[in-house]
Amino acid sequence: MAAFQYTVLRDGARREGVIEAESERAAAERLRADGGRVVALSPAPAGAVPQSSSSPRWVEVIADRLLIRSHSVELTLRQLGSLLRSGVPILTALTALARTSPPRLSLALTRTAGVIREGKSFSKALTLHLPGIDRVTLGLLSVGEANGTLDSMAVHAAGLKERARKTREQILQAFSYPAVVMLVAMGVGAYMVKSVFPVVMKFIASSRRATEMPLPTRMVIGLDAFLSTYGIYVLIAPFALAVLIIALRASERTGEMVDRVALRLPLLGGAFKFHANSMWCLTLGSLLASGLDVLAAVDLVRDTMSNRFYAVQFDRVRVMLREGSSLSKCIEATELQRLTPLAHTLVSVSEEGGHMDASLLEVARFSEDQLNRRVALLSKLVEPAMFVFVGGFVGLVYFGFFMAVLTATQSAR
Numbered sequence: 001m002a003a004f005q006y007t008v009l010r011d012g013a014r015r016e017g018v019i020e021a022e023s024e025r026a027a028a029e030r031l032r033a034d035g036g037r038v039v040a041l042s043p044a045p046a047g048a049v050p051q052s053s054s055s056p057r058w059v060e061v062i063a064d065r066l067l068i069r070s071h072s073v074e075l076t077l078r079q080l081g082s083l084l085r086s087g088v089p090i091l092t093a094l095t096a097l098a099r100t101s102p103p104r105l106s107l108a109l110t111r112t113a114g115v116i117r118e119g120k121s122f123s124k125a126l127t128l129h130l131p132g133i134d135r136v137t138l139g140l141l142s143v144g145e146a147n148g149t150l151d152s153m154a155v156h157a158a159g160l161k162e163r164a165r166k167t168r169e170q171i172l173q174a175f176s177y178p179a180v181v182m183l184v185a186m187g188v189g190a191y192m193v194k195s196v197f198p199v200v201m202k203f204i205a206s207s208r209r210a211t212e213m214p215l216p217t218r219m220v221i222g223l224d225a226f227l228s229t230y231g232i233y234v235l236i237a238p239f240a241l242a243v244l245i246i247a248l249r250a251s252e253r254t255g256e257m258v259d260r261v262a263l264r265l266p267l268l269g270g271a272f273k274f275h276a277n278s279m280w281c282l283t284l285g286s287l288l289a290s291g292l293d294v295l296a297a298v299d300l301v302r303d304t305m306s307n308r309f310y311a312v313q314f315d316r317v318r319v320m321l322r323e324g325s326s327l328s329k330c331i332e333a334t335e336l337q338r339l340t341p342l343a344h345t346l347v348s349v350s351e352e353g354g355h356m357d358a359s360l361l362e363v364a365r366f367s368e369d370q371l372n373r374r375v376a377l378l379s380k381l382v383e384p385a386m387f388v389f390v391g392g393f394v395g396l397v398y399f400g401f402f403m404a405v406l407t408a409t410q411s412a413r
Contacts, residue, residue, distance in 0.1 A: 003044035009037045018044045026118045030111070071165065072105050073133070074158045081155035090150075091116060105130075121145055136283050137161065139300045143290045153290055160286055167275060167368070170375055181386050188394065198224070213407055220400030255308035263309060263339075267381070271374045276307045277340045278367035280314075285360030295321050309335070326351055342366060 004027045007016045021027035028038050076097055083093035091113050098109040108130040115125035123142040126133055137157040144153025213221070227234065249255040263269045280301050287297035298321060302314035317330040328348040331337050337344045346359035 004041055005044040006031055006038065007040040009039060014039070022118050026114075029114045029117055032114075072102055073137075074161045074165070076101060076105065076109070077137075077154045077158035077161070081151045081153075081158070084151035084154065090122060122150065134161075134304060136287070136300055136304050139287060139292065139296075140290055143287075143292050147291055149290075156286060156290065160282065163282065163368070164279065167278065167371065170372070171271065171275070177383065181383075181390060214400075214403040216396060216400040217404045217407065220397055220404075223396075249308065252308065256312050259307045259309040263307075267374075267378055271371060271378065272307065273339055274367045274371035274374060276305070276310050277343070278364050278371055280305060280310060281340070281343055281360045281367060282364035285357045285364060288357035288360065294327055298327075310339075313339075327356070340367075 002023070003018055003020050004024060005016070005018050006027065007014065008031050009015075019027050019030065021030060024041060024043075028041055031038050031041070079097055080090075080093055083096065084090065088096075094109050094113040094116070098106045098113070101109060108126075111128075112122070112125040112130065115128055116122060120128075121142070122145055123138050126141070127138060137160070140153045140157040140160070141150065144150035245258060248258045259272075262272050265272075283304060284297055284301045287300060288294065292300075295318070298314060298318055302311055302318060305311040305314060313334040313336050316334050317327070317336070320330040320333060321327070325333075328344060328351055331340070331344045331347060340363065343360065343363045346363060347356055350356040350359040
């Protein structure tokens, strides 16, 4: 690659630097793709160091995942597939989609088109300018480019992302309302214990001793004393637990332990298991249906598994596949047989007769149905449990308050 020194006007400011590109024309197109108007462009002197106006890659990845909504990427992939199927050239399609996409996604598509003009593939260009995109989507698009089915692979990748997003949204929706109810109840109860009840305690302290008060009142007094001493720890405990779990999951070994324990939790463990089963069967089945070989598909599945315990199992599957074992034998030799017995059965049968991709997609649909039922069950159980807890907590405080007033009234007679 050659180096070129440039002067551009961008956002009303004049900027200078050095850029690497295949040719002067390619350098100009990249600068325009970045939103600049080229004022001057010429070969750079020997020894000039190319400068990059982009942020560090980890910053770009975080920004992509925060600022580019999954739904926008799904819609763009579907529209891209439709345009390509209609015979529209990919550069024309990307340019058209950039005009109607959100700002950051529009910039990424514009830059992607510029890189494609330099001769790079679509999937490679996306890796450079949309680093937050997942590897499975890139794998499907790469396969589509190789065998001439990029239109169908783009639509297929969009469908895969949509199903994963809807599953996440369903799980979050099931637990968001109970969590809000619990936080509000704890706030109201804490206010009553710390602000309302002490006034009553001072009023009755002179007439009767605390040990002579009714049991509900003594319970609330004990709760008040506990919160006075340990209230700050109770408040930060959920956040500390969340931070601890995130820190443990950051490590490969401890993350596997945390996710293994999560799979054994009552009620919740089943939801985690069905979600993981749905995702790996859906992803692997989709990759195999696209024409990817088993080992390459398993590599992608392993790298996209959010559950580290499952990821470790796929590490073992990869090793055994390289040694020549069949996929069914690999599943049988790992915890995947216990976690996904239906997948083992169907894969064993379909390996001989073919259509292994269809079998895995069928397991994915079954796991999704089981996950939906489990989430619905959890929602039905959690909401009443929250109301019982909230009602019991607030009721105890009110009853203790009432009994304290009644005791004080009787003592005054």
